[in-house]
Amino acid sequence: MNVFIVGLGLIGASYAAGLKAAGHTVDGYDTDVTTLQKAQKAGLIKSGRLESMQAADVIVLALYPKAIPDFLIKHQDLWSKTALITDVSGVKNPIESMLVKHKDFSMRYVSHHPMAGKAQKGFDAHDGSLFQGANCILIERDNMDKADLVLLKTLLEDLGFGRFITVDAQRHDRLIALTSQLTHAIAVALMHSDTDPLTPQATGDSFRDLTRIAEINAPMWCELFLENKTALTEEITRFQAVLERLKHHILEADDDALIALFESSTRKRKQFDNLPKKG
Numbered sequence: 149m150n151v152f153i154v155g156l157g158l159i160g161a162s163y164a165a166g167l168k169a170a171g172h173t174v175d176g177y178d179t180d181v182t183t184l185q186k187a188q189k190a191g192l193i194k195s196g197r198l199e200s201m202q203a204a205d206v207i208v209l210a211l212y213p214k215a216i217p218d219f220l221i222k223h224q225d226l227w228s229k230t231a232l233i234t235d236v237s238g239v240k241n242p243i244e245s246m247l248v249k250h251k252d253f254s255m256r257y258v259s260h261h262p263m264a265g266k267a268q269k270g271f272d273a274h275d276g277s278l279f280q281g282a283n284c285i286l287i288e289r290d291n292m293d294k295a296d297l298v299l300l301k302t303l304l305e306d307l308g309f310g311r312f313i314t315v316d317a318q319r320h321d322r323l324i325a326l327t328s329q330l331t332h333a334i335a336v337a338l339m340h341s342d343t344d345p346l347t348p349q350a351t352g353d354s355f356r357d358l359t360r361i362a363e364i365n366a367p368m369w370c371e372l373f374l375e376n377k378t379a380l381t382e383e384i385t386r387f388q389a390v391l392e393r394l395k396h397h398i399l400e401a402d403d404d405a406l407i408a409l410f411e412s413s414t415r416k417r418k419q420f421d422n423l424p425k426k427g
Contacts (some may be wrong), residue, residue, distance in 0.1 A: 149303060152176060152204035154219065156187045158266060158273045159236050160210030163307065164192040165276030175200050182221035183271045199211065201226050206303060209235040212368055224255070232256045232296055238324060238368075239375040240287050240317035249288070258300045259287040261320065262309070265326075266361035280308035285323070286313050303421040310416050324381035330387060332369055333380070335362035 150337065153160045153168050153176035164187065166425070168174045176193040177200075178184045187193045201207055207227055209216050216235050227233065233255055236245060240259055247257060264282035266273050283305055286297060301312060315323070339362045344350075373380055397405040 149173070149205040150175070150203055151206045151208065151303070152201045153193070153208045153210055154178075154201075155210035156183050156193070156271055156274075157210065158269050158271075159262065160208070161187060161192060161271045161274030162276060162278045163236075165190075165207055166279060166307040167275055167303070168192060171318055172303075172306065176361050178271075178311050179203070186271050192221065198223070198226060198366075199404060204228070206300070206363075207231055207233045209233065209237075211235070211237070212238050212371055213237045213242055214371060216243055220246070220255075221250070227255070229255065231325075232258065232299055233302055235259050236262055237329065237371065238372045240320045242375055244287075244289070244317035256296050257289075258292065258296045259317070260304065261285040261287075261324070262304075262307075267360060269365045277308065279312035281302075282308070283311045284309040285320055286312055286314040287317055287320055288335070289316070321376050322379050325376055325383045329369075329373060329376060329380045330383045331408070332361050332364060333373070333384060334387070335359045336364065338362065 150173045151163075152162060153164050153174065156164065156176050156178040160178070164174050164176055168191075174193055175195055176187060177196060177198045178187070184193075184196045187269060188196050201223075204227065211219060220233075234257070235243065237259065238261060240261070243259060262279055262282060262284055264279050266275070266278070286301065288297065297314065298338070304312070335358060338355075338359050394409065396402075397409070
Protein backbone atom coordinates (compact mmCIF):
# COMPACT_ATOMS: atom_id res chain seq x y z
CA MET A 149 0.00 0.00 0.00
CA ASN A 150 0.98 3.64 -0.42
CA VAL A 151 1.17 5.15 3.06
CA PHE A 152 1.65 8.83 3.86
CA ILE A 153 2.65 9.82 7.41
CA VAL A 154 2.12 13.34 8.72
CA GLY A 155 4.48 14.01 11.63
CA LEU A 156 7.84 12.23 11.76
CA GLY A 157 8.62 12.22 15.46
CA LEU A 158 9.13 9.02 17.44
CA ILE A 159 5.86 7.31 16.48
CA GLY A 160 5.52 8.64 12.94
CA ALA A 161 9.11 7.81 11.99
CA SER A 162 8.83 4.38 13.65
CA TYR A 163 5.72 3.71 11.54
CA ALA A 164 7.64 4.80 8.45
CA ALA A 165 10.56 2.49 9.22
CA GLY A 166 8.38 -0.48 10.11
CA LEU A 167 6.03 -0.15 7.14
CA LYS A 168 8.88 0.38 4.69
CA ALA A 169 10.59 -2.75 6.02
CA ALA A 170 7.30 -4.63 5.52
CA GLY A 171 7.28 -3.68 1.83
CA HIS A 172 4.91 -0.72 1.77
CA THR A 173 5.59 2.47 -0.18
CA VAL A 174 6.03 5.24 2.37
CA ASP A 175 6.10 9.00 2.09
CA GLY A 176 5.65 11.65 4.72
CA TYR A 177 5.87 15.22 5.91
CA ASP A 178 6.97 17.17 8.95
CA THR A 179 6.91 20.91 9.58
CA ASP A 180 10.44 20.69 10.99
CA VAL A 181 12.87 20.96 8.07
CA THR A 182 15.69 19.18 9.90
CA THR A 183 13.43 16.23 10.71
CA LEU A 184 12.29 16.08 7.11
CA GLN A 185 15.87 16.03 5.86
CA LYS A 186 16.81 13.27 8.31
CA ALA A 187 13.86 11.14 7.19
CA GLN A 188 14.79 11.55 3.53
CA LYS A 189 18.48 10.84 4.19
CA ALA A 190 17.50 7.67 6.08
CA GLY A 191 15.40 6.60 3.09
CA LEU A 192 12.19 6.42 5.12
CA ILE A 193 10.19 8.79 2.90
CA LYS A 194 10.24 9.85 -0.73
CA SER A 195 9.18 13.37 -1.64
CA GLY A 196 8.61 14.92 1.78
CA ARG A 197 5.93 17.09 0.19
CA LEU A 198 2.48 17.44 1.69
CA GLU A 199 0.94 17.45 -1.78
CA SER A 200 2.12 13.85 -2.27
CA MET A 201 -0.59 12.84 0.18
CA GLN A 202 -2.92 12.77 -2.84
CA ALA A 203 -1.41 9.44 -3.94
CA ALA A 204 -1.83 7.70 -0.57
CA ASP A 205 -4.06 4.72 0.12
CA VAL A 206 -3.68 5.29 3.86
CA ILE A 207 -2.80 8.54 5.67
CA VAL A 208 -1.46 8.33 9.22
CA LEU A 209 -1.68 11.49 11.33
CA ALA A 210 1.10 11.25 13.93
CA LEU A 211 0.29 14.63 15.44
CA TYR A 212 -0.57 15.99 18.88
CA PRO A 213 -4.33 15.71 19.55
CA LYS A 214 -5.21 19.39 19.16
CA ALA A 215 -3.36 19.60 15.84
CA ILE A 216 -5.42 16.86 14.19
CA PRO A 217 -8.74 18.72 13.71
CA ASP A 218 -6.87 21.80 12.47
CA PHE A 219 -4.91 19.70 9.97
CA LEU A 220 -8.02 17.95 8.64
CA ILE A 221 -9.93 21.18 8.21
CA LYS A 222 -7.02 23.05 6.58
CA HIS A 223 -5.91 20.29 4.19
CA GLN A 224 -9.15 18.49 3.32
CA ASP A 225 -8.56 19.12 -0.39
CA LEU A 226 -5.18 17.38 -0.41
CA TRP A 227 -6.15 13.73 -0.06
CA SER A 228 -7.98 11.36 -2.35
CA LYS A 229 -11.56 10.74 -1.26
CA THR A 230 -10.80 7.00 -1.43
CA ALA A 231 -7.91 7.26 1.05
CA LEU A 232 -8.31 5.84 4.54
CA ILE A 233 -7.25 8.33 7.23
CA THR A 234 -6.17 7.33 10.71
CA ASP A 235 -4.42 8.90 13.70
CA VAL A 236 -2.28 7.70 16.61
CA SER A 237 -3.57 10.20 19.18
CA GLY A 238 -3.62 9.24 22.86
CA VAL A 239 -7.09 10.76 23.40
CA LYS A 240 -10.06 10.18 21.11
CA ASN A 241 -13.13 12.07 22.34
CA PRO A 242 -11.92 15.47 20.99
CA ILE A 243 -11.35 13.90 17.57
CA GLU A 244 -14.71 12.15 17.66
CA SER A 245 -16.38 15.46 18.53
CA MET A 246 -14.69 17.13 15.58
CA LEU A 247 -15.79 14.36 13.19
CA VAL A 248 -19.37 14.65 14.40
CA LYS A 249 -19.30 18.44 14.09
CA HIS A 250 -17.87 18.28 10.57
CA LYS A 251 -19.80 15.23 9.41
CA ASP A 252 -19.97 16.75 5.93
CA PHE A 253 -16.25 15.93 5.53
CA SER A 254 -15.89 13.49 2.67
CA MET A 255 -13.38 11.01 4.10
CA ARG A 256 -12.90 7.49 5.38
CA TYR A 257 -11.66 7.73 8.97
CA VAL A 258 -10.69 5.08 11.52
CA SER A 259 -8.70 6.13 14.58
CA HIS A 260 -6.33 3.89 16.52
CA HIS A 261 -3.85 4.04 19.41
CA PRO A 262 -0.54 2.14 19.45
CA MET A 263 0.26 1.10 23.02
CA ALA A 264 4.03 1.43 22.71
CA GLY A 265 6.57 4.21 22.99
CA LYS A 266 9.80 5.41 24.54
CA ALA A 267 10.88 8.02 27.03
CA GLN A 268 12.86 9.69 24.26
CA LYS A 269 11.07 11.82 21.69
CA GLY A 270 11.71 12.94 18.13
CA PHE A 271 12.93 11.38 14.91
CA ASP A 272 16.29 10.27 16.29
CA ALA A 273 14.55 7.90 18.73
CA HIS A 274 12.59 6.06 16.01
CA ASP A 275 12.61 2.27 15.86
CA GLY A 276 10.88 0.20 13.20
CA SER A 277 10.53 -2.74 15.61
CA LEU A 278 8.96 -0.63 18.38
CA PHE A 279 5.51 -2.20 17.96
CA GLN A 280 6.48 -5.86 17.90
CA GLY A 281 4.03 -7.71 20.13
CA ALA A 282 2.45 -4.48 21.40
CA ASN A 283 -1.24 -3.89 22.09
CA CYS A 284 -3.25 -1.67 19.76
CA ILE A 285 -6.66 -0.07 20.32
CA LEU A 286 -8.95 0.42 17.32
CA ILE A 287 -11.77 2.97 17.54
CA GLU A 288 -15.20 2.13 16.19
CA ARG A 289 -17.68 4.81 15.17
CA ASP A 290 -21.36 4.81 14.29
CA ASN A 291 -22.01 3.92 10.65
CA MET A 292 -18.34 3.18 9.95
CA ASP A 293 -17.47 0.75 7.17
CA LYS A 294 -16.18 -2.42 8.83
CA ALA A 295 -13.98 -3.01 5.78
CA ASP A 296 -12.01 0.11 6.71
CA LEU A 297 -11.37 -1.34 10.17
CA VAL A 298 -10.12 -4.57 8.59
CA LEU A 299 -7.85 -2.67 6.20
CA LEU A 300 -6.28 -0.65 9.00
CA LYS A 301 -5.78 -3.73 11.17
CA THR A 302 -4.06 -5.51 8.28
CA LEU A 303 -1.65 -2.60 7.87
CA LEU A 304 -0.96 -2.48 11.61
CA GLU A 305 -0.28 -6.20 11.71
CA ASP A 306 2.59 -5.52 9.31
CA LEU A 307 4.08 -3.31 12.03
CA GLY A 308 4.07 -6.29 14.39
CA PHE A 309 1.24 -5.46 16.79
CA GLY A 310 0.39 -8.56 18.77
CA ARG A 311 -3.11 -7.88 20.09
CA PHE A 312 -6.06 -5.68 19.10
CA ILE A 313 -9.20 -4.53 20.87
CA THR A 314 -11.98 -2.43 19.36
CA VAL A 315 -13.86 0.13 21.48
CA ASP A 316 -15.60 3.46 21.03
CA ALA A 317 -13.85 6.78 21.72
CA GLN A 318 -15.39 7.25 25.16
CA ARG A 319 -14.32 3.84 26.44
CA HIS A 320 -10.86 4.30 24.95
CA ASP A 321 -10.35 7.50 26.93
CA ARG A 322 -11.53 5.84 30.14
CA LEU A 323 -9.17 2.90 29.61
CA ILE A 324 -6.22 5.14 28.76
CA ALA A 325 -6.83 7.32 31.81
CA LEU A 326 -5.89 4.29 33.93
CA THR A 327 -3.40 2.32 31.83
CA SER A 328 -1.37 5.22 30.45
CA GLN A 329 -2.13 8.64 31.90
CA LEU A 330 -2.41 7.62 35.56
CA THR A 331 0.83 5.63 35.29
CA HIS A 332 2.63 8.71 33.97
CA ALA A 333 1.08 10.83 36.73
CA ILE A 334 2.32 8.36 39.35
CA ALA A 335 5.83 8.35 37.87
CA VAL A 336 5.96 12.16 37.93
CA ALA A 337 4.62 12.22 41.50
CA LEU A 338 7.23 9.68 42.62
CA MET A 339 10.04 11.81 41.26
CA HIS A 340 8.69 14.91 42.97
CA SER A 341 8.25 13.11 46.29
CA ASP A 342 12.00 12.44 46.39
CA THR A 343 13.83 14.69 48.89
CA ASP A 344 17.13 12.83 49.43
CA PRO A 345 20.16 13.62 47.22
CA LEU A 346 21.33 10.00 47.63
CA THR A 347 18.20 8.58 46.01
CA PRO A 348 19.85 7.89 42.60
CA GLN A 349 22.49 5.77 44.37
CA ALA A 350 19.85 3.90 46.39
CA THR A 351 17.52 2.79 43.60
CA GLY A 352 16.94 -0.73 42.38
CA ASP A 353 14.94 -2.11 39.46
CA SER A 354 11.58 -1.43 41.11
CA PHE A 355 12.06 2.33 41.47
CA ARG A 356 13.72 2.63 38.07
CA ASP A 357 10.96 0.64 36.37
CA LEU A 358 8.23 2.66 38.06
CA THR A 359 9.80 6.02 37.17
CA ARG A 360 11.10 5.27 33.67
CA ILE A 361 8.20 7.17 32.12
CA ALA A 362 8.81 10.22 34.32
CA GLU A 363 11.28 11.20 31.59
CA ILE A 364 8.37 12.70 29.75
CA ASN A 365 7.53 14.68 26.61
CA ALA A 366 6.14 17.58 28.66
CA PRO A 367 4.09 19.49 26.04
CA MET A 368 2.46 16.34 24.65
CA TRP A 369 1.55 14.84 28.02
CA CYS A 370 0.26 18.15 29.31
CA GLU A 371 -2.10 18.20 26.35
CA LEU A 372 -3.14 14.57 26.86
CA PHE A 373 -3.85 15.11 30.57
CA LEU A 374 -5.94 18.22 29.97
CA GLU A 375 -7.86 16.78 27.01
CA ASN A 376 -8.88 13.81 29.16
CA LYS A 377 -9.08 15.55 32.53
CA THR A 378 -12.46 14.17 33.64
CA ALA A 379 -11.54 10.51 33.21
CA LEU A 380 -7.99 11.04 34.51
CA THR A 381 -9.00 12.87 37.68
CA GLU A 382 -11.56 10.14 38.39
CA GLU A 383 -8.78 7.55 38.16
CA ILE A 384 -6.50 9.64 40.39
CA THR A 385 -9.26 9.81 43.01
CA ARG A 386 -9.79 6.03 42.83
CA PHE A 387 -6.03 5.43 43.12
CA GLN A 388 -5.79 7.76 46.12
CA ALA A 389 -8.53 5.78 47.85
CA VAL A 390 -6.67 2.49 47.38
CA LEU A 391 -3.41 4.08 48.55
CA GLU A 392 -5.18 5.40 51.64
CA ARG A 393 -6.50 1.90 52.31
CA LEU A 394 -2.96 0.53 52.11
CA LYS A 395 -1.76 3.28 54.44
CA HIS A 396 -4.50 2.47 56.92
CA HIS A 397 -3.63 -1.24 56.96
CA ILE A 398 0.04 -0.39 57.52
CA LEU A 399 -0.72 1.98 60.39
CA GLU A 400 -2.99 -0.64 61.96
CA ALA A 401 -0.34 -3.34 61.44
CA ASP A 402 -3.09 -5.40 59.77
CA ASP A 403 -0.98 -8.08 58.15
CA ASP A 404 -4.01 -10.15 57.06
CA ALA A 405 -5.47 -7.21 55.13
CA LEU A 406 -2.12 -6.37 53.54
CA ILE A 407 -1.48 -9.98 52.50
CA ALA A 408 -4.98 -10.16 51.00
CA LEU A 409 -4.34 -7.02 48.93
CA PHE A 410 -0.94 -8.29 47.80
CA GLU A 411 -2.35 -11.70 46.79
CA SER A 412 -5.24 -10.07 44.95
CA SER A 413 -2.95 -7.76 43.00
CA THR A 414 -0.72 -10.72 42.11
CA ARG A 415 -3.69 -12.65 40.69
CA LYS A 416 -4.89 -9.66 38.67
CA ARG A 417 -1.43 -8.97 37.26
CA LYS A 418 -0.92 -12.59 36.20
CA GLN A 419 -4.03 -12.31 34.03
CA PHE A 420 -2.14 -9.89 31.77
CA ASP A 421 0.28 -12.65 30.77
CA ASN A 422 -2.40 -15.18 29.86
CA LEU A 423 -4.22 -13.22 27.15
CA PRO A 424 -4.34 -14.55 23.57
CA LYS A 425 -1.84 -12.84 21.27
CA LYS A 426 -4.28 -11.91 18.50
CA GLY A 427 -7.67 -10.27 18.80
